[in-house]
Amino acid sequence: MMERMSSWGSALSRLSVSQKVDDDAETSVSEVGDTALHVKGHSEGDGTRLSFENTTKIGGIYVPGDNELQQFSPALNYVYTMQKLDKKLPKLLDYVSCVFDILGVLTRYLLEKLLGPGVAEVTSDQGILYPDLPSNMVGYLLMGWFGVVFKADISRVSEHLAIALTTGYLGSLTTFSGWNQKMLALGVAGHWLLALLGFFIGMILVAYSIILGVETAKGFKWFLSWLNLRLGSGICCISKVNLKVDSFQSHFVVTTVMLVMLGFLWGVSGALEKDEFKHGGSTAQLWFACLVGPLGVWIRWFLARINGRGIGAGMFRWLPFGTLIANVSAACVMAALATLKKSVNTTNCDTIVTRIQFGLLGCLSTVSTFAAEFNATRESHHPWRAYVYAMIIIGISFSFGILIYGIPVWRR
Structure with missing residues (x-):
């Protein structure tokens, strides 16, 4: 259990959040109308940039790509299950x-x-x-x-x-x-x-x-x-x-x-x-x-x-x-x-x-x-x-x- 806690803490420590206003991104209109944004870990609305090391995209969210972490966290495991269900949905x-x-x-x-x-x-x-x-x-x-x-x-x-x-x-x-x-x-x-x-x-x-x-x-x-x-x-x-x-x-x-x-x-x-x-x-x-x-x-x-x-x-x-x-x-x-x-x-x-x-x-x-x-x-x-x-x-x-x-x- 302690080893898993240590592994989880190590994975989370690799997550760094930096606040940076991107001149080209801050005026993006990806949240209105027809537009859809597909940029890794990036929030256009508030100019926040998320940078993860060794990440995995789960349910549209980038999380540390440590399989043990996903198994340890019930919430992440649920999102991972939902992602597998979504893959069966028609793209059309x-x-x-x-x-x-x-x-x-x-x-x-x-x-x-x-x-x-x-x-x-x-x-x-x-x-x-x-x-x-x-x-x-x-x-x-x-x-x-x-x-x-x-x-x-x-x-x-x-x-x-x-x-x-x-x-x-x-x-x-x-x-x-x-x-x-x-x-x-x-x-x-x-x-x-x-x-x-x-x-x-x-x-x-x-x-x-x-x-x-x-x-x-x-x-x-x-x-x-x-x-x-x-x-x-x-x-x-x-x-x-x-x-x-x-x-x-x-x-x-x-x-x-x-x-x-x-x-x-x-x-x-x-x-x-x-x-x-x-x-x-x-x-x-x-x-x-x-x-x-x-x-x-x-x-x-x-x-x-x-x-x-x-x-x-x-x-x-x-x-x-x-x-x-x-x-x-x-x-x-x-x-x-x-x-x-x-x-x-x-x-x-x-x-x-x-x-x-x-x-x-x-x-x-x-x-x-x-x-x-x-x-x-x-x-x-x-x-x-x-x-x-x-x-x-x-x-x-x-x-x-x-x-x-x-x-x-x-x-x-």
């Missing part, structure tokens, strides 16, 4: 959890129709209040709730639920490519001032909508804490309920439910699309978008793995390259499809191109994650990086859009 579970993207597409379509021409007439294709603006604003607000303030609480229940809400639902509810294309169309038509105002006002809404979301979410969280204290643990015992999805069986149930949901939504969308295809119109566009939307979300979630890695030897780690690539590529493809639509100018081409733009590209690009990353960087020690990040995304997307869409239109 993260992609299945993006099933909520179809609900995001439906919400975006509903807001566009309610506030667009013919109903409330707040938005239009000819002004800076573009049709996707209402859904983007709602997405900004909700990202402050589920992607910033409550993301850690949701992740404690299930990481996949957090992915479903932020990457799936909010990522599909908001769209950057639609925003860029509307401003591009205004510029190509000669309304350059309106296009610039559209981007400027849009960025103001990005900044203040997510701030409003964060502040209201913090207020609600404080209210829940106050309510729990006033009512007492005997009456309000929600915190004692174990809702965490932390076993193979519970993960299996969650996966099955999400697969059933995805299959049901795809089946309904496919059946309705088949009925509406020959008629065309916005209803057919909606159901087609629901069918192809998940593909855009999956590509964006795959690209999100690049966030926080930087380029080369870790340079520019503060720049979320995954979100940048997703938004810029979606904006460029949307501009190319708009050029194709003008060149071919047939009803069938119009219908198919519009559906791909609204569904696939609308879900591939996102403003909610972009807004969360912008806000996190703006509140860091280097707030200027947030504005550089915004100008890079908008500048590259708009410049490439001019080359792809503007020049062919002007030549004709």
Whole structure:
């Protein structure tokens, strides 16, 4: 027993914790939106760096790699057992959890129709209040709730639920490519001032909508804490309920439910699309978008793995390259499809191109994650990086859009 205690103490003595602020890491936005951090023993939020010798990763935590230590500590042994269970889980579970993207597409379509021409007439294709603006604003607000303030609480229940809400639902509810294309169309038509105002006002809404979301979410969280204290643990015992999805069986149930949901939504969308295809119109566009939307979300979630890695030897780690690539590529493809639509100018081409733009590209690009990353960087020690990040995304997307869409239109 004493030998084991000595071995354990020796292993723990090799663990050293040093507080160091990393200029490239302190502004990382790996805790918001789509992004996931996979850096050994490194906490981006508070700049703490953990360095272990001879370590083993157990349950996402690096611990001394001494087998005797793991056997001696019941807690570490439990985590080790859970890690072995997790290895049996399908790696595609993260992609299945993006099933909520179809609900995001439906919400975006509903807001566009309610506030667009013919109903409330707040938005239009000819002004800076573009049709996707209402859904983007709602997405900004909700990202402050589920992607910033409550993301850690949701992740404690299930990481996949957090992915479903932020990457799936909010990522599909908001769209950057639609925003860029509307401003591009205004510029190509000669309304350059309106296009610039559209981007400027849009960025103001990005900044203040997510701030409003964060502040209201913090207020609600404080209210829940106050309510729990006033009512007492005997009456309000929600915190004692174990809702965490932390076993193979519970993960299996969650996966099955999400697969059933995805299959049901795809089946309904496919059946309705088949009925509406020959008629065309916005209803057919909606159901087609629901069918192809998940593909855009999956590509964006795959690209999100690049966030926080930087380029080369870790340079520019503060720049979320995954979100940048997703938004810029979606904006460029949307501009190319708009050029194709003008060149071919047939009803069938119009219908198919519009559906791909609204569904696939609308879900591939996102403003909610972009807004969360912008806000996190703006509140860091280097707030200027947030504005550089915004100008890079908008500048590259708009410049490439001019080359792809503007020049062919002007030549004709």
